[in-house]
Amino acid sequence: MKKITLILMALVSFNFGTAQFLEDFNGAGAAFPPAGWAVYDGANGLGTTVQWAQAGTDPEFRAQCLWEAVTPMMSAEDWIVSPLIPINSTQNVLLFDATDLNAGEFGSELSIRISTTSQTDTTTFVEIENLNEAELGNNTNAVFTSFNVNLAAYLNQSVYIAFVHVQNDGDAITFDNVEVVQGAASVPGNANTPTPADMATGIIIDTSDANADNVPDNSIQFGWMADGSLGAVAPDEYEFLLGDSPTTLVSLGTVPATTTLPIAIRGFFYNTTYYWQIIPKNTAGPATNNPVWSFTTEMGTITAPDAAINPFPADMATNVPIDTANSDQVTFLWSAAATGDAPEAYGFFFGTDPAALNSLGSTTATTVDLTNMLPGTTYYWQLQPRNVGGINTTGPVWQFMTEGTASVNDQVENLFTISPNPTTDFLNIQTEEIINNVTIYNGLGQLITENVEVKNNQIKVNTLSAGLYLLKLDTDNGSQTVQFIKK
Structure with missing residues (x-):
């Protein structure tokens, strides 16, 4: 297949059977749409200027649909629909390559829809996949990514497959190399042989700065093996989940089965127990009953930082000025404690209720500018310094009042x-x-x-x-x- 890039967090090239249906839109001067395909506008009648067309240069061509602004403020739908394709045990997975053509998010979607009864009656189609621009690429080089969609739900039926560009002044979308192939016969088995080993203790944290962001990575290497038992079906990718308890695992994304292991994950603390899980997947679905493993990091020689000092605005300050020329901004400053181990970053918590402060994220600096501050309002804030030794959550909650009088007329x-x-x-x-x-x-x-x-x-x-x-x-x-x- 052509024009494919393998990227983390996307489905990638697979070991499928021989393609039973193929459309690559090639052929200089060839008629478009190809024989048996249909191109038309959506049922709302919007977007008549732009439709799917052949793009590219000989010998590599593709299907492409540009953006178009329409009124009223509704989305245009541009349809290109395949001929009738039988779905059976040897062809039950849709493959195609796709991308959008510009960096940034402009609101286009590529909707994959299926009908078993009509090529042109849009009311008979059911959406089975929807790809937004972030999923399509959102990159300046318009690099193609390979996608797959399982059609096993339509086994022993014949279907029309629609590629629908949904947008209003969105982005151009292009796709190529449409295949319907044989997917996996069954889901893969569970991953095994985890690194770090299950229930291991004293796991070393790497404090080097491999990504050169001037903050220690605090990373750990992870690895595992696919099920190699007799009759096991190979996975295409692995979903990686991590958390601080078995019931609070969070997905970190997917790793292609072709990835060289181990892989480094950043942001760990000393003397802390973590839980993780690997879910193998293929076109038949995810593995079931996947084990949750755990490990505990080394004790380490670094402790959590002491609380920050020297806040500005000062605690209990009143009449704190608001910079109305810069989006009603207030500048916050502080210093690292003179004692204890050095912080790597600060969590910043802020709000109007000292018992319900909101996390605003973290920063490696010792100054922050907040905008949209209101006059005559009491605010509360807290810093939580962190390093590989942990997070200091016991620092004081400071408060201050801005200048002026709160009034709806000030808004x-x-x-x-x-x-x-x-x-x-x-x-x-x-x-x-x-x-x-x-x-x-x-x-x-x-x-x-x-x-x-x-x-x-x-x-x-x-x-x-x-x-x-x-x-x-x-x-x-x-x-x-x-x-x-x-x-």
């Missing part, structure tokens, strides 16, 4: 409001404005993601860690930033 007129707040998965945006761009920052003002996809005035925040964030909305009539809490 910028709302261009939008959000709900629910706090939230777990989604934010709904209530506005009469046309949304041009949405950007999310952590509570320290550090960029988290820009060009956030907005769909029906709703954005996803389910992948964010718990804490306080800033949501900036750009409209034709100006910009506004509000705070929200991710639970």
Whole structure:
């Protein structure tokens, strides 16, 4: 297959059977769409200027659909649909290569849909996969990634496969090398032979700085082996989960089965027990009953840092100035303790309730600028210094009051409001404005993601860690930033 890049967190090349269906869109001057394929607009009739077309240069061609701004503020759908394809024991996995063509998030999606009855009646199609621009690549070089979709649910039926570009002034999407091949006969067996060994103690932490970010990596090497028993089916990838208890494991993403082990994971503390799990996967699904392993790190010679000192604004300060020329900003300063082991970073916690401070993230600096501060308001903040020895959570909670008097007249007129707040998965945006761009920052003002996809005035925040964030909305009539809490 051509134009494939193997990347962590994406499905990659597999040991599939021989392709029973193939479309590579090649052939200089060839008719488009290829014989048996159909190209048409979605049922809402929007986006008539742009459709799927042949792109590329001889001898390598591909299917491509450009972006198009449409009104009203709805999404255009551009469809390209395969001929009728039988799904059986020897062809039951869809493979294709795809990418978007520009870095940044512009709101395009590639929707994979299946119909068993019609090539052109959109109401008969069911979506079985949806790829946003981040999943497609979001890179400046438009590097193709290989994707697979299991069609076993349609075994012994014939299907039409639709590739639908959903967007409004989004990004160009292109795909190639469509195959329907034989997938794995069964799920893989469990991984075994873990490194670190299960229940091992005294595991050494590597404090070198391999990624050159001027902060010790505090890393540990992890390895494992695939099930090699008689009749075992090979995995295509492994999902890696890690946590501080068997019931709080968090997925760190997927590792291709072709990855050379061991791999280094950063951010561990001394004298701490960790739990981890490897879930082998292939096109038939994930392995079941996967064991959870544990290990305990070395005692170490470094202890958690002492609490930070010399806060500014000073504790109990009043009339703290707000820099209205710089987005209502207040500058925070502090010093590392003169005693104890040195910190590597500081967790910054902030809020208006000393009993419910929100994490704003961490910083290696000893100064932070916070914007959107309100006049006449009492704020509370705490620093939690950390190093490989642990986290100091016992430092004082400081408080201060900003200058001025709190009043609705001091607030910028709302261009939008959000709900629910706090939230777990989604934010709904209530506005009469046309949304041009949405950007999310952590509570320290550090960029988290820009060009956030907005769909029906709703954005996803389910992948964010718990804490306080800033949501900036750009409209034709100006910009506004509000705070929200991710639970």
